[in-house]
Amino acid sequence: MDLNGIEEVVERPDRGSLAGFRPGDAWLGGGTWLFSEPQPALTRLLDLRGFGWEPLRADADGLTIAATCTIAELERWSAPPDWRAAALVPLCCRALLGSFKVWNAATVGGNVCLALPAGPMTALAAALDGACTIWGPDRDRAVPALDFVRGDRLTVLRPGEILREIRLPAAALRRRSAFRQISLTPQGRSGALLIGTLDIDGGFRLTVTGSTVRPIAFRHPALPPRAALLGEMAAIPDELIFGDVHGRPAWRRAVTAHLAGEILDELRAP
Structure with a gap:
């Protein structure tokens, strides 16, 4: 989409550009979102690739x-x-x-x-x-x-x-890991995306995204009992569960618990 309100593009910004940031400015990276919809408030782009x-x-x-x-x-x-x-x-x-x-x-x-x-x-x-x-x-x-x-x-x-x-x-990159992601449709946006990791010393961490408005991490010194982990999933406050056309909150909460259990089973296996 053309952004016909843009008056200037700074192709080679420098550290001074941060101090000169003003209303109507936007940082430009790849632009895949920026150029996907109208941006009537923008008048200048600062190209990070510079x-x-x-x-x-x-x-x-x-x-x-x-x-x-x-x-x-x-x-x-x-x-x-x-x-x-x-x-x-x-x-x-x-x-x-x-x-x-x-x-x-x-x-x-x-x-x-x-x-x-x-x-x-x-x-x-x-x-x-x-x-x-x-x-x-x-x-x-x-x-x-x-x-x-x-x-x-x-x-x-x-x-x-x-x-x-x-x-x-x-x-962190040396840990064992398990990944789960689910969408309402085969090519849909993630309704839940969970990652579990296991340290060399047995420390377990589960990171929940997609179904929550922000990332949430659950940490244990060892793999927890399944009931304990599912209890933590159930205790996520309602205001942190996300909902939109890609998945209602009740569905996201349910699949989050299901995927958390799958990750626990995978990491518990030898």
Whole structure:
């Protein structure tokens, strides 16, 4: 869609652009959402690609994902053999349903910052102890990926701030993992997306997204009894259960409990 209200595009922003952020401005990543509907309030776009960030950088301590890394670039990434939880990467990428055109334009940072409950990049980052680096006009700050999204279309970003990168620690990438996702239709938006991980020392973590307005994590020092985990699913407050045309709250709550039980069974198996 053409945005005929745009008067200027800043193709090579710099750190000073954050301080110069003004009403009518928007940061442009891949643009797959920005150009999908009218944006009458916008007059200027600042193209994040002009920063020239390296999409992916892996080292002994973990993986750094630039906000401008595309879904296609992340899906093609090859992990070290002992990073077992890296198997979640292609699964989460494929949970973002779209054509190859969307995959090659949509960015990891854009998916997280859009803050849709079904955002699979948010699920990946939250489940693997991701740390978000945020650039701001006055100072930079770090926020756990689990806390970055605060609700449906709501993040911790302040005016002028941008998500610079997400860091996934190697310790989280070495965990065993289990993934479950469900939609009302074969090509539909996620109604629930759950990720379970198991540490080397037996610590269990279940991250619930898709069915909730923000990511929720449940932690246990060992795999809990099934009844205890299902009790935690039932205790999720009603105001945190999401509902729209892609799934009513009662259905989302029910499938969340079912998928949580499946994840527990998978991780309990040798």
